[in-house]
Amino acid sequence: MAAARFGVESREGNMRLALAEAEKALAVQEVPIGCVIVRNCDGHVVARGRNNTVATGDATRHAEFEAIDAALAHADTGAIASDLFDACTLYVTCEPCVMCAAALRYAGFRHVCFGCRNDKFGGCGSALSVHQAPTGGTSFQVEEGVFAEEAIALLRRFYANENVNAPQARKRQ
Amino acid sequence: DFRRARGSTGHDGEAPGATPVGANGASFAAPAGPFAAAPAAACTGAQHVVALLCTAAVPPDALGDEVTRALLPFALRPRLARVPRNAPAARWQYDAWLHVWPLMCPPHVHAAVHRALAEPELSALAAHMRTALRAAADAAIDGADGVGVVIVAPDGTTALAVGSHGTWHACRSRPAAQRAHVLHHAVMRAVGIVGARNVAQRDGALVRGAGARAPVDGGGGGGAEHGPRPIGGYLCSGCTAVVTIEPCAMCAMALLHSRIARVVYARPDPECGALGSRYRLHTHRQLNHRFEVHRGLCAHEVGPGVAAS
Numbered sequence: 001m002a003a004a005r006f007g008v009e010s011r012e013g014n015m016r017l018a019l020a021e022a023e024k025a026l027a028v029q030e031v032p033i034g035c036v037i038v039r040n041c042d043g044h045v046v047a048r049g050r051n052n053t054v055a056t057g058d059a060t061r062h063a064e065f066e067a068i069d070a071a072l073a074h075a076d077t078g079a080i081a082s083d084l085f086d087a088c089t090l091y092v093t094c095e096p097c098v099m100c101a102a103a104l105r106y107a108g109f110r111h112v113c114f115g116c117r118n119d120k121f122g123g124c125g126s127a128l129s130v131h132q133a134p135t136g137g138t139s140f141q142v143e144e145g146v147f148a149e150e151a152i153a154l155l156r157r158f159y160a161n162e163n164v165n166a167p168q169a170r171k172r173q
Numbered sequence: 174d175f176r177r178a179r180g181s182t183g184h185d186g187e188a189p190g191a192t193p194v195g196a197n198g199a200s201f202a203a204p205a206g207p208f209a210a211a212p213a214a215a216c217t218g219a220q221h222v223v224a225l226l227c228t229a230a231v232p233p234d235a236l237g238d239e240v241t242r243a244l245l246p247f248a249l250r251p252r253l254a255r256v257p258r259n260a261p262a263a264r265w266q267y268d269a270w271l272h273v274w275p276l277m278c279p280p281h282v283h284a285a286v287h288r289a290l291a292e293p294e295l296s297a298l299a300a301h302m303r304t305a306l307r308a309a310a311d312a313a314i315d316g317a318d319g320v321g322v323v324i325v326a327p328d329g330t331t332a333l334a335v336g337s338h339g340t341w342h343a344c345r346s347r348p349a350a351q352r353a354h355v356l357h358h359a360v361m362r363a364v365g366i367v368g369a370r371n372v373a374q375r376d377g378a379l380v381r382g383a384g385a386r387a388p389v390d391g392g393g394g395g396g397a398e399h400g401p402r403p404i405g406g407y408l409c410s411g412c413t414a415v416v417t418i419e420p421c422a423m424c425a426m427a428l429l430h431s432r433i434a435r436v437v438y439a440r441p442d443p444e445c446g447a448l449g450s451r452y453r454l455h456t457h458r459q460l461n462h463r464f465e466v467h468r469g470l471c472a473h474e475v476g477p478g479v480a481a482s
């Protein structure tokens with residue numbers, strides 16, 4: 001896919017940081033998806049996050065939410081999220097899901113870079129295209145395929161071990 | 174489009190003299206005159222053609238030789254069938270009625286909550302909705318009502334969590350210090366509370382006396398725990414979310430991730446709503462969890478000026 005280039009030249013370096021977060025998630029039996037928020041002007045890593053749904057019992061604690069909360073926690077009190085994030089790029093190892101894509105809109109991101117696609121839940125083109133939809137928040141550009149193989153390999157390692165915390169999906173009528 | 178298959182009365186309203194459809198959807202077409210015009214025909218597959226010949230409840234023998242003779246050249250046999258008078262108002266009605274009458278597609282959102290759900294469940298849900306409405310009113314910003322939600326345990330009575338949130342649009346116009354966290358929509362808060370409860374219960378088995386913790390809230394709303402004892406489970410499985418406004422894509426997907434069983438909301442959100450308006454996440458083919466959605470409960474009690482939930 002034609003890639004729009006964002007941020008400083010070290011996008012591979014930034015995605016490596018996101019992959020390192022995903023590795024940490026895998027080590028504690030969380031879905032191995034990692035994320036970093038990087039300031040465009042100087043490449044400063046504003047925040048990191050990894051999936052944290054098992055520990056919290058909260059299926060919404062995806063890497064993107066963890067990173068956004070970490071960034072806001074460190075921001076000056078009263079900082080406006082969109083002022084902070086529209087000057088940043090979010091790097092995440094797997095395509096943001098529909099929920100996260102909508103959250104990134106509310107947070108005010110303009111640029112998002114992801115590794116592999118998320119065929120089931122992807123909100124940036126796979127299941128839905130929330131990132132470009134006329135709905136709440138701001139639309140953002142995506143660049144995909146940065147270290148996709150590495151991201152997939154991590155997910156394979158996780159699912160090979162089976163997610164013991166998830167019950168079998170029950171079919172509802 | 175189930176309208177095409179609704180042949181027995183030809184319109185959505187109550188037919189004169191018709192038996193009202195009960196909550197279990199068990200009542201059927203009422204007489205409307207023998208051998209009325211055939212208003213509907215639908216293909217149910219390669220082998221069968223179903224055509225409505227008459228809308229009257231005539232005794233089988235009254236179908237008569239005339240009809241039988243008329244159909245003979247087409248190798249068709251008339252059959253007397255009882256069909257639902259109204260379109261299905263819930264997925265289970267769709268499934269149950271599919272074999273008696275061809276229906277084009279399942280209802281996406283059940284516009285008439287009162288046709289899909291029965292008492293005393295309706296009253297119980299309405300009571301939860303009023304709690305959500307109070308939470309929404311408490312979270313009002315600059316006169317614009319906020320959004321409120323109650324997550325109800327599988328028992329149908331226990332409120333596991335109450336969340337609220339000032340509206341997104343109103344939030345943007347607030348001074349930063351008074352503004353809520355951009356992602357702390359009512360549903361997100363409530364889902365977080367249920368998670369904290371479940372974790373507390375899980376850990377409580379190891380650490381006695383550990384209480385459930387609610388997340389610390391910024392502003393423009395809040396979250397509160399309810400109920401005497403945690404009713405633990407996996408995320409929100411089996412639970413019903415009662416929301417004042419149709420959830421946005423973020424909140425709807427959060428409920429989907431949380432394995433919610435049912436969402437009942439009062440009013441749609443044409444701009445951001447993801448359970449019937451902008452999107453229909455609950456029936457999306459790719460997504461791995463389906464749930465029921467009902468719209469319209471206490472709709473007249475929701476104030477003006479509502480926005481993204």
Ligand SMILES: [Zn+2]
Nearest residue numbers: 062096097100
């Ligand atoms: Zn996500």
Ligand SMILES: [Zn+2]
Nearest residue numbers: 358421424482
């Ligand atoms: Zn929302």
